[in-house]
Amino acid sequence: MKFDEIGDQIIDSDLTEALHAFTFQVIRRWQILDRQKNLNTQALPLVGTKNEYVTVQEAQLTLKTKANLSLESALTDMELQGQALRKRLGSQVVLWPFSEKLHASLAKGVGSKIRLALPEQLFTELYAAKFSKSKISYVTFRNQVYHKLLEEFSLKKAFLIYLFGATPYAWGTKASESQVSPKRSVAAQAKLADTGIKLSGTYQEPSEMQTKGVHYMEFDLLDFDPFHENGVTAHQLRLLEVMAGYFLLNESTTTPSDLQAAESLAKEVARENPFAKSQIFVQANTFLKQLDRFAQKFGYAKWQGTFDVLKKRLETPAETPSARLLRTQGKHETLADYGVFLAQNYQEAALLKEPSRDKNTQTILDEAIISGFSYQEVMPSQGIIEVNGKILKRGIQTTRESAIMTELWQQKQLAKQYLSGQAVNTSQAWIVNNRQELKQLYPTLKGKAVIVKNAVGDSKAQTQLFRLPPTQAELTRAFEEQAKETTQVMIEQVVQGSVYRALVVNDEIISLVERIPANVVGDGRSTLKELINRKNARARAEFETITLGEVERETLKAQGLKLESVIPRGIQVLLRYDATFNTGLQAYEVLDEVDSSYLTEIKRLAEALQLHDGALDIIIPNIYQPYTEQAQLTFLNAHAYPALALNEYVLLQTEKQPIAQKVIAQFK
Secondary structure (H helix, E strand, O other), rough: OOOHHHHHHHHHOHHHHHHOOOOEEEEEEEEEEOOOOOOOOOOOOOOOOOOOOOEOOOOEEEOOOOOEEEEHHHHHHHHHHHHHHHHOOOOOEEEEOOOOOOOOOOOOOOOOEEEEOOOHHHHHHHHHHHHHHOOOOOHHHHHHHHHHHHHHHOOHHHHHHHHOOEOOOHHHHOOOOOOOOOOOOOOHHHHHOOOEEEEEEEEEOOOOHHOOOOOEEOOOOOOOOOOOOOOOOOOHHHHHHHHHHHHEEOOOOOOOOHHHHHHHHHHHHOOOOOOOOOHHHHHHHHHHHHHHHHHHHHHOOOOHHHHHHHHHHOOOOOOOOOHHHHOOOOOOOOOHHHHHHHHHHHHHHHHOOOOOHOOOOOOOOHHHHHHHHOEEEEEEHEEEEEOOOEEEEOOOOOOOOOOHHHHHHHEEHHHHHHHHHHOOOOOEEEEEEEEEEEEEHHHHHHHOOOOEEEEOOOOOOOOOEEOOOOHHHHHHHHHHHHHHHOEEEEEEEOOOEEEEEEEEHHHHHHEEEEEEEEEEEEOOEEEHHHHHHHHHHHHHOOOHHHOOOOHHHHHHHHOOOOOOOOOOOOOOEEEEOOOOOOOOOOEEEEEOOOOOOHHHHHHHHHOOOOOOOOOEEEEEOOOOOOHHHOOOEEEEEEEOOOHHHHOOOOOOOOOOOOOOHHHHHHOO
């Protein structure tokens, strides 16, 4: 390695950390097909489709990550956007995974554009340390550095095409695959006519770039990786990052004739048979080793994995993307069929994939991307994100909430005592720490219908509600099961009425659902077990699934039922009497049905708790009868981080309620 003036100055000024501060923006455009390879002509279930990140136009979907992201952040953003869009698209359409159009009728091309930018601080420090003395302007200096990188990358177009070429055919020409020889990259061959690599910026007029400065390099030469759902991989970005650093520091001796020869060579490599040993093998092998020495010297994270993959592709032509596609086509008659097969797999996998973030956070992030709201993960491990300037935790809590009050909500008994002083009706409850206390308390509880649950936080599966007063033995057994999960057990008197959850965002009630205990309805033919299995097969959310635990079995036994019992037609069987997210339930939206007087009272309750964002669990005897001193509501619990899914999946609605859309609408 022989450094030039820029490289020497970076070393002398100890600016090598800037090599790890290059930023990316990735733009991906797919053709949207139906499952028969035709262009999609149906309206897509998208909202806010014309936004900064998402565009749908003429059966083409474009995703654009946020600008100026680190390599790892760009990968995360691509995953976030891809998951959000695929889930919204559903199962009837797929995204064509190649950088060559299947249907030539669409005007715009498909594939990826990768933008790479150098950190501004690197330019300013280099200019101040040395290059201001050369009497050229700062903008001219910046542009010269970018032009140097452009020339060096242009010399290596063939290298990039060999490693990432993944479009053996020009499907848009409608020529049969059997009648043409496969190429390494038909897409790259076409893009070479438009240089494939260029300098650019966010300007209305290209001429502005000369006087205001280059913003980034743009690579339109790297094919989609069809073996990855995102199309653009860490290996592609990491190689560009290392190459840019290498070119920045090293001396350049490029001539116009070198650039012409490199352009011609790139076209030849794009036309090569994918299985043939490339004519650039020797020089590519030498260059890859140089990059490896450079990356090792300057400590590029995760480079080794990328180097191993690229080295294998270089030494074994059958491992290059185009050749691998043709090898793995298998039973599919054409590569186009195989492409649709891959696309269907990615679509189906996205619909089944469990989120790595908590479900509330994932739901809100998905909606922000679809609707075009600004978004950012602030503390991913804690579920803290920013949406349109608002900080949210687990999809709902904002910085308006008092930490003291949030702690109070978790302590159920303290919350009840506090609200009693605010003229709020609460159910009577007792905290029990051990069996001795329970024994002393039993005479007070005798003859009362009660629920046994944990005193702090959300209710668990061990929660048990007794509609009829339990015996001392039954109560003791329920207490002991609950005590295994919590240090404090609450025994709460059952209040007559139905249980509801009010979802509050920015002081507004955006949903009110009735919580209905896990149940099945008989058809006169099926056993209880068959009814449960059938209902579970239709469950849309985790909380709708019926689990046969100890409480469920006891509840059935008390009704004289077994799993083999045939349930008469129209008879509803409750599997348990409580209805919480963790114990199983169904939800029914009643916001448009409830008498408005209750909404006023719920808002007063939220105000008393200083709950601006969260959920309230309450009991109402009859939502159609106006609130009075006789027909009151009763407070049960307050939740800082309620599961949004409970208000999304409701009875009598085939589609999810747009709760996430309603949440972020409060932050406009």
